[in-house]
Amino acid sequence: MGRTRLITSVTARVLEGQAVAIHGPRGMGRSTFLAAVTAGVPHAISVRLQRRGVPGHGVSVVAAAFPQATLDELPDRMRSLLLDPRTLPATDPAERLGYALTELLTAQAATAPFVLVLDDAQHLDAVSLAALRAAASRSLGPGAFGALVAIGPAEVDPTTGHPRTVTARELSLLHVELQPFAAADTVELLAADDVPTDTALWAHRESGGNPGLAREIAAAVDGLPPEEAARQLGSLARTRVHELTEPVRATLQRVAAMHQPTTATLQRIGGETAVASVRAARALGLVVTEDEYLRLTPEALGDVLLESVDSDELVALHRELAEHADSEGLTRYHLALAGDTGTTPADLAAAATGCAARGEHDLAAQLYLLAADAGTPERDEWLTLCLENAVIGKETRVLHRATRAAADLTEPSLSVRAKLALVELGDSAPDEILVAALYESREDPTLQARVLLQRARLLAGSNDLRSAMDSAGRAVELARRAGRTDIEVDALTVGAAVGRTLGDPDARRLMEEAAALAGDPRPGQVHTSARYIAARFSLHDDDLRRARAAFVDMLADVGPDAGYDTVHVLRSLVEVVARQGRGREALELAGRATRAATHFDTPVATTWFIEEIAESVGGTFERTRVVSSRGVELARRERDQRYLRRHLAHLGLALLHLDDLEGAVGVYRELRRLDADSGIRDLTSVRWHTDAVTALVLGGEIDEAEGLLAEVRAGLEDGLGAPGVAAAADRAAAEIAAARGDLDTARTLATRSIAAAEEHRLPIELARSLVTLAHIERRARRGGRSREAAARAREVLRPLHAVPWAEWVNARFPEGAALHTLEVEEPEGAADPLGDLTLTEQQVAGLVAEGASNREIAQRLHLSVKTVEGSLTRIYRKIGVRSRTQLATLVLGHGPR
Incomplete structure (x- = not known):
């Protein structure tokens, strides 16, 4: 699971006679990966080393795995050298062993090409390593001998406390590092063990995507109440800490005490010893890197590591970290934890304000909480600011404390602000909280406007769009009365976004009004700003150059520590490049977004949505189906209508192109009901409508397809579409006409669709419309024109790395093939009793x-x-x-x- 493309690639390489080394920390599945590749090769000789032995021991284990018939072909002296290390000469043992091993490989290759699979190669002794290197460098003929090697964590050197150098890395191989699982892969893996999705997602987060650790965590806590689960996780962490050497333990204690630790900071403190310790911890699966930051896995490891540190040592540790901190905020943070009397609550609050202004909301939350702990008259204000920043920065370590403290707030303005922050956390009863907040803010138009703005956002997320528009409109009026342009801009922006979804003709006016009033967005809130939503409008309008430029600029502005801002700007860039057909770039950006989402604890619904967008243009439709199915399941359970629509649209797309017509039609009918119930008329943000027409046509439901297409045409006439939607509508109309047997009309519509997609530089739409034309020409018995259209579709996709679309085209029109599905040329008008078939x-x-x-x-x-x-x-x-x-x-x- 989660490695299909890599398995396919590595299998192809070793079958061609190449040598590949697989690396990964403990639990990352090296042996499982080897087994998967081995299952795909016809002749494999598999060996697993257990420990480092005497010189030549590794080769003797390898040789013993070869068939006896092959060994018997060797001269007795060579066979003895290979099987018994004790017979190696004192002079040049590696060279002699290398020649003997070459003869063994040559004898085996004469029988049939084969692959040597070597697991746990870190246990190779130096002589065996040299012999393998020598043998692998000698040609046995093209494709005669492939090698697949797994290299895991090395044994610990007792003198240094660090793992020995893994000399097997010196082998001249293609080195591949196994990457952590995505959340959908972990969920799928654990679902096979009947682990609930919630537990699986939590295990994914705690494991950093390490599948072995995720299974271990899930097995330890599944079915337990929260407090008992926390104890079990602590117990699991203690067993992992127990095996650490002192240098590694000391470095990880610094990691546990730091806020957003980096290898660079650790190196300033501990030099190369710290770097080696981080490398060892990573190999043991105890730490992962998210962006530039290190995170312990599981996070309970941090508490366990600091249990054995007494108070004096902890003070010294924080003073040391303060000396090497690279910002004033971090310096103040560690000095406060060290009990520095010169660091006042006001100093901490001032540092927190500076952090918040730079978008470092997680550190700001920590500093505000430390300031509030002093119990000064500003305590309640600082607690409220702590909660607000913790919500934006997803600083889970302080959220529980801040939430409990916020319950005691009595001053109305602070209480309302705290309630608004709590709603951001997805509280189980947000309506009740907002009603209470609205009552408390009845004397303050500014607070009332903020409450109504939050309510509008909440209602938009639940697809109660008319109520969301009303709340946004009232928030605009109150903000104007209070002279709060910032709140007015936010409310106008929400109104514009909701209005567009509803098909309200005033949506563009509201967006223009918001953009004209807007200043620079606040750090951490870029993804809800007028600037961001205006760029989203450009994306929906298929003005992709403008959208891309805007999002690239935003990404440069938000920086790496901007929480949801980083994730959502990257998500929008994924959507832009996906519509441009740039498959490889979509996957790369989605990977960055996923890493940022993990670091900032972004809801997995967002992560899966980003992944399925990228997979649908750069990966596979099968993978799109898997991820979007999980997303649909989660959205239904959480009653998240917004993400349910998004995941359903991608699930329908995948099922349609995997030829599961019944499943696709069912998905699209559900989407149609959801949109009708919510009053959604927009055709541009979630583009499922024309794909639904195609699915209905292919499924023989022509009348229903015509009815849906009529709704799309009406929306386009009302200005609710975009160039890509119009092109897709013409393509869908062509498919209906072809199904009705009117091939001339079908050809005209498909040609018009092609011209529109080409004009607006929409390559995926262009390729799809060319395939439709190829089908029409095939139906008309114009085989040459059909092949020409299909060839052009392949040429459009070829430079884009739009893998699923290229494979889809080739499956229907194989390049250079003359199949039974390609008709001979026949005069137009010839009778075709099969002409009504799809x-x-x-x-x-x-x-x-x-x-x-x-x-x-x-x-x-x-x-x-x-x-x-x-x-x-x-x-x-x-x-x-x-x-x-x-x-x-x-x-x-x-x-x-």
């Missing part, structure tokens, strides 16, 4: 005529057997036959299909 139905009919069974048809067309059966039922109904024999006779009598 492409899939034509393919099924052609394979029936060849005598293929339903299962064989399913395998050849990459469909389910159930889909094939449904297609046959529709074929029989459309052309009036009752058996496979009648269908085959009709197909064969009408010429090749």
